[in-house]
Amino acid sequence: MPEMLDGRYQLDEPIGRGGMGEVWRGHDPRTGRAVAVKILAPQVTQPAARERFAREARAAAQIVHSNVVTVFDTGEQDGRPYLVMELLTGRSLADELTDGHRYGIAEVCRLMSQAASGLDAAHKAGVIHRDIKPANLHRTADGTLKIVDFGIAQVASETSRLTTVGTVVGTAAYLAPEQINGEAGTAASDLYALGCVAYELLCGQPPFSGGAADLMRKHIFEPPVPPAQIRPDVPAGLDRLIVAMLAKEPAGRPANAEQVRQAFAAFAFPAATAPNPTAVMPAPDAAATADPRRGATMPVTGAWAAEPPAPSGPSRQNRRLILQAVAGVAVIAAVALGVTLLNGRSGTPSPTPTNAPVSTPATQPAPEPTPSPTPVESLRETGSPEPEDDEGGDDGETKAYTPSGGWQKWLGEFDRAVLLQEAEGGIDPKTAAKAHEQIREAARAAVAGDESAAQDKVLGLTRDLFKDLRKGKLRNGPLTDFLKGAGLR
Numbered sequence: 001m002p003e004m005l006d007g008r009y010q011l012d013e014p015i016g017r018g019g020m021g022e023v024w025r026g027h028d029p030r031t032g033r034a035v036a037v038k039i040l041a042p043q044v045t046q047p048a049a050r051e052r053f054a055r056e057a058r059a060a061a062q063i064v065h066s067n068v069v070t071v072f073d074t075g076e077q078d079g080r081p082y083l084v085m086e087l088l089t090g091r092s093l094a095d096e097l098t099d100g101h102r103y104g105i106a107e108v109c110r111l112m113s114q115a116a117s118g119l120d121a122a123h124k125a126g127v128i129h130r131d132i133k134p135a136n137l138h139r140t141a142d143g144t145l146k147i148v149d150f151g152i153a154q155v156a157s158e159t160s161r162l163t164t165v166g167t168v169v170g171t172a173a174y175l176a177p178e179q180i181n182g183e184a185g186t187a188a189s190d191l192y193a194l195g196c197v198a199y200e201l202l203c204g205q206p207p208f209s210g211g212a213a214d215l216m217r218k219h220i221f222e223p224p225v226p227p228a229q230i231r232p233d234v235p236a237g238l239d240r241l242i243v244a245m246l247a248k249e250p251a252g253r254p255a256n257a258e259q260v261r262q263a264f265a266a267f268a269f270p271a272a273t274a275p276n277p278t279a280v281m282p283a284p285d286a287a288a289t290a291d292p293r294r295g296a297t298m299p300v301t302g303a304w305a306a307e308p309p310a311p312s313g314p315s316r317q318n319r320r321l322i323l324q325a326v327a328g329v330a331v332i333a334a335v336a337l338g339v340t341l342l343n344g345r346s347g348t349p350s351p352t353p354t355n356a357p358v359s360t361p362a363t364q365p366a367p368e369p370t371p372s373p374t375p376v377e378s379l380r381e382t383g384s385p386e387p388e389d390d391e392g393g394d395d396g397e398t399k400a401y402t403p404s405g406g407w408q409k410w411l412g413e414f415d416r417a418v419l420l421q422e423a424e425g426g427i428d429p430k431t432a433a434k435a436h437e438q439i440r441e442a443a444r445a446a447v448a449g450d451e452s453a454a455q456d457k458v459l460g461l462t463r464d465l466f467k468d469l470r471k472g473k474l475r476n477g478p479l480t481d482f483l484k485g486a487g488l489r
Helices: 047-060 093-098 105-124 152-159 165-172 187-203 212-221 236-245 257-268 316-326 337-343 407-423 429-447 451-471 478-485
Strands: 009-018 021-028 033-040 071-077 080-086 137-139 145-147 278-282 300-305 379-381 401-403
Touching: 009 033, 047 071, 047 080, 093 137, 093 187, 105 137, 105 145, 105 187, 105 257, 165 212, 187 236, 187 257, 236 257, 407 429, 407 451, 407 478, 429 451, 451 478
Parallel strands: none
Antiparallel strands: 009 021, 021 033, 033 080, 071 080, 137 145, 278 300, 379 401
């Protein structure tokens, strides 16, 4: 490979290689940002496979979420497509399992809650991973879990038809029955695979084992041994959750990734789980009518409840765990690639192995993140008098703001502040839901290039939130700190 890719990205050293391509550590000389560059192998010559690589790369780049690897750029040089991604620290869960890492119950639930949060963002953006497995779940040095390699599994199936033994076994251990039967992967398929991963982290082995043919037969026909029978300290509710995720029929699995996130969070953070400590399973007849690709909410019956008793008040350690769980849950769905790249999305490193793996303690939470993401000076006031925030409405002119880090990054931090406030229980649920929706509307306006409309949405939401503060529907906390820190009072 040339040392400089497309005249922009300096390739420093190879850090990974496989049948589908190679990964390089590199950097962008213009910004100084370290990146990982994944380049498709030259033997992948089918036009359809190459187009799929590029199309899936664009789809993954639409996801703005700290539990999903950030794609900065895509392109092609010398007939070989490439992806430019954040460079990841830490190790994959597959590497941890290989080294014999033993996971605690809460640790597994924290990791799976983050993975489900990332999948929820992907599914809402219309992206199905199709290859969730420990190798594609990466724990960074600060404890954040990242989903990597979106869409690569589909390229592999188109070109090699999973002919190598390692690829068959490595993928088949987590394949949903419908995928084995040749059906397209859906959101429900991703949840099945995540259930397989959760099972393996808890029990030290996947739910099914054997040769490739035997493995696929078991996925389709045999029920898994419940995790609690292998590991007796698994709570009954968690046991039911994982068994439900491994239902043979997609309609028997949880309705969407957000339900799964809530359920895992209930066991990881029993003191204060937002927004609902009881997750529910879909009724088979109702679920069949929903759109699993979009992760749509389905009518539900039955329940698995988080059974660990909640302490009378959250300790400081529990507060740290809550903050760690929601630190990267900000989701702004359907963000266009061009806007994302221009605004320089925030995030952390990529689906890339590193030369110096960093181990993460099994039970220690990451340092408590700061709940006020954007400083005052990062917003530019370009106009006019501050609007009145009294009950009488908006009689003044509008103050115009342009976040210096870009709308997508700033709105993601805004959404995160709402989630942090929810985790503390300091906001009315209807107020929180309205805030999330208005933030997403502002994101859609920004994507469409209508910054004025985005500003109007933000300022209108800010006025409403401070009214709710006076009415007692919102308490001082991470959200009000964020707004005040951004100069929105």
